[in-house]
Amino acid sequence: MSVDLGQMRKVGVRDVWKHEEQEFTPWLASDGNFTQLADALGLELQIQGVEVPVGPFSADILAKDSDGNFVVIENQFGKTNHDHLGKVLTYAATLNASAVVWIAERFTDEHRRAFEWLNDHTSEDLSLYAVELVLWQIDQSKPAVQFNVLSQPSEIVRKATAVKSAGPITEAKALQLEF
Secondary structure, three states, rough: OOOOOOOOEEEEEHOOOHHHHHHHHHHHHHHHHHHHHHHHOOOOOOEEEEEEEEEEEEEEEEEEEEOEEEEEEEEEEEOOHHHHHHHHHHHHOOOOOOEEEEEEEEOHHHHHHHHHHHHHHHHOOOEEEEEEEEEEEEEEOOOEEEEEEEOOOOOOHHHHHHHHHOOOOOHHHHHHHHH
């Protein structure tokens, strides 16, 4: 029995969108595409603005989560760099965001680790997500997008941080933490 299967291959982001600000960000901000990102993150998000002014800069997308907190989304074609790391932190601080989503084609180990470290060492009031953007094509099909969440807040670290900030651990708190 012969099975005819297609060939799957990665497609370069710039093969689909030539310009991040003018083409990719508007594509991402459209309903179905933004929902796909929100689903990958496990968040309910509503867009508040696109290319939102932050001093002389612009945050790609500003959204609100289901609790009404701001979420900054920064896109980057290619490999992550320090410039964009600084941007996401600046936008989060200036816009008083509770979450940051950094989307890039490829995260360096150092930048992914920076987000992991920040998630492990900040309060439960700030969450950072590193999301890898991958495009797939089977034979001559239209490309399909995949959002791979590489780094996100760890629930166990968040719970431990909340318990530590609440004061000494009582016997009841210790049992809750174990559970």
